[in-house]
Amino acid sequence: MKLLQLKTTLHQFDDCADFAKEFDIGAEDLILTNEFIYQPHFGALGLGADVLYQEKYGAGEPSDEMAEAIHANMKGNYRRIIAIGGGTVIDLAKIFALKNVLPVADLFDRKLDIVKDKGLVLVPTTCGTGSEVTNISILELKDRHVKLGLAVDELYADAAVLIPRLAEGLPFRFFAASSIDALIHAVESSVSPKANVYTKLFGHRAVRMIVAGYREIAEKGPEARLPLLGDFLVASNFAGAAFGNAGAGAVHAMSYPLGGKYHVAHGEANYALFNKVFERYLAQKRDGAIAEIGTVLADALACDLVDAFRDLEKLLAEILVRKPLREYGVTREDLRIFTDNVMTRQGRLMANNFVPLDTADVMAIYEELY
Numbered sequence: 001m002k003l004l005q006l007k008t009t010l011h012q013f014d015d016c017a018d019f020a021k022e023f024d025i026g027a028e029d030l031i032l033t034n035e036f037i038y039q040p041h042f043g044a045l046g047l048g049a050d051v052l053y054q055e056k057y058g059a060g061e062p063s064d065e066m067a068e069a070i071h072a073n074m075k076g077n078y079r080r081i082i083a084i085g086g087g088t089v090i091d092l093a094k095i096f097a098l099k100n101v102l103p104v105a106d107l108f109d110r111k112l113d114i115v116k117d118k119g120l121v122l123v124p125t126t127c128g129t130g131s132e133v134t135n136i137s138i139l140e141l142k143d144r145h146v147k148l149g150l151a152v153d154e155l156y157a158d159a160a161v162l163i164p165r166l167a168e169g170l171p172f173r174f175f176a177a178s179s180i181d182a183l184i185h186a187v188e189s190s191v192s193p194k195a196n197v198y199t200k201l202f203g204h205r206a207v208r209m210i211v212a213g214y215r216e217i218a219e220k221g222p223e224a225r226l227p228l229l230g231d232f233l234v235a236s237n238f239a240g241a242a243f244g245n246a247g248a249g250a251v252h253a254m255s256y257p258l259g260g261k262y263h264v265a266h267g268e269a270n271y272a273l274f275n276k277v278f279e280r281y282l283a284q285k286r287d288g289a290i291a292e293i294g295t296v297l298a299d300a301l302a303c304d305l306v307d308a309f310r311d312l313e314k315l316l317a318e319i320l321v322r323k324p325l326r327e328y329g330v331t332r333e334d335l336r337i338f339t340d341n342v343m344t345r346q347g348r349l350m351a352n353n354f355v356p357l358d359t360a361d362v363m364a365i366y367e368e369l370y
C-alpha cells in the first residue's frame with residue numbers, strides 16, 4: 001500500500017523579484033494569473049513572459065469553457081506554465097501543462113492521451129486549496145452543471161512556491177472560505193481509510209496551525225490574519241499533501257453539486273456540509289481516526305474531547321457565517337438530484353468516507369441542512 005507521494009519541490013520567498021530571478025522567468029514561459037495580483041507584484045519586473053489574466057475569460061470558479069477560451073489564446077510552445085493565483089487559476093494552469101487538452105470534457109472523461117509536455121510552477125495566493133501539491137484539477141463541466149476532478153500524476157507541479165506577501169490583498173471573505181477548505185482537507189483526509197501515519201503528520205499539523213490562527217483572529221479581529229499568512233500558506237500546503245494522498249470524502253463529494261449548480265465558492269460550499277457529515281460519522285463510530293483528530297482539535301481548541309467538533313463549529317462561525325442550503329437557491333427537488341449525483345458520479349471521493357454513507361444518509365444530510 002502506497003503511503004505518501006510528494007513529487008513537487010517546495011520553495012518559499014519573501015520577495016517576488018527573488019522568485020522571478022531564481023526561476024529565471026522569461027520569454028518561453030506562460031504566466032496565468034489575475035491582473036490585480038500580477039501588476040502590483042510583478043508588473044514592474046518586466047519579465048518578458050506571455051501573461052494571460054484568468055478574469056478576462058469568465059467570472060467565478062473554473063470551467064471547461066474558461067479553459068478552452070484561455071487555451072485558444074495560448075501562442076504555442078511554452079517551456080513552462082506558471083500559475084500565480086488561487087485554486088481557480090491553479091486548476092486551469094495544471095491542464096495546460098498537458099499536450100492534449102481539447103475538448104476539455106474529453107480530457108476529464110479520460111478519452112485523451114494524458115501526456116505532460118511542459119514544466120509547471122504553481123504559486124498559490126489564497127490560503128488555500130493545497131492544489132499546488134496535488135495531482136488534481138477540478139473544473140465545472142458547463143453542459144453537465146457539475147464540478148468534476150481529474151486526478152492523474154501528470155498534473156503534479158514541478159515546483160510549488162509560497163510567497164506570503166501575495167496573499168495580503170486577499171479579501172477576508174476569500175481568506176475565510178479558502179482556509180476553511182484547507183481545514184476540511186486536513187480533517188477529512190485524517191479520517192479517510194487511506195490515512196496513515198505520514199498523511200496524518202501533515203493533516204494533524206495543518207489542523208493545529210489553522211485552529212490556532214482562527215483563535216487569534218476571533219480574539220483580535222480580521223487584521224490579525226496578516227502576520228499569520230505565512231502559517232496559513234504552509235498549513236494549506238500541508239493539508240494538500242495530506243488530502244492529495246489520503247483523499248477528501250463526503251464533504252467534498254456533497255459540495256460539488258452545490259458549487260456546480262449554484263456557484264457557491266468551494267470552501268463555503270464545503271463549510272455548508274461539514275458539520276452534519278461529521279455528526280453522521282460520529283453517530284456511527286466515535287473511536288479510531290475520528291477520535292484521533294478529535295483529540296488534536298480538543299487540544300488546539302483547549303476543550304474536552306466530547307466538545308471538540310461543537311467548539312470547532314463555534315469558532316468557525318466567528319470566521320464565516322454558515323448558511324442553510326435554501327439560502328443559496330437550492331430547492332427540495334435539487335436535494336434528490338444532488339444525492340443522485342453524489343452516489344453515481346462522486347465515487348472517487350465517497351470511497352474515502354470514515355464510515356460508509358448510503359443514499360439515505362446523503363439525502364438525510366442534505367435535508368438537515370436545507
Ligand SMILES: NC(=O)c1ccc[n+]([C@@H]2O[C@H](COP(=O)([O-])OP(=O)(O)OC[C@H]3O[C@@H](n4cnc5c(N)ncnc54)[C@H](O)[C@@H]3O)[C@@H](O)[C@H]2O)c1
Pocket residue numbers: 034037060061062085086087088089091125126127128129130131132134135136137138147166167168169170171174177178181266267
Ligand atoms: N485541485 C485541487 O487539489 C483543489 C483543492 C481544493 C480546491 N480546488 C478548487 O479551487 C477552487 C477554489 O480556489 P480558491 O479557494 O483558492 O479560490 P479562487 O481561486 O476562486 O479565488 C477566490 C477569489 O479571490 C481572488 N483572489 C485570489 N487570490 C487573491 C489575492 N492574493 N488577492 C486578491 N484577490 C485574490 C480570486 O480572483 C477570486 O475572486 C475551486 O474551483 C476548487 O474546486 C482545487
Ligand SMILES: [Fe+2]
Pocket residue numbers: 129181182185252266270
Ligand atoms: Fe477542497
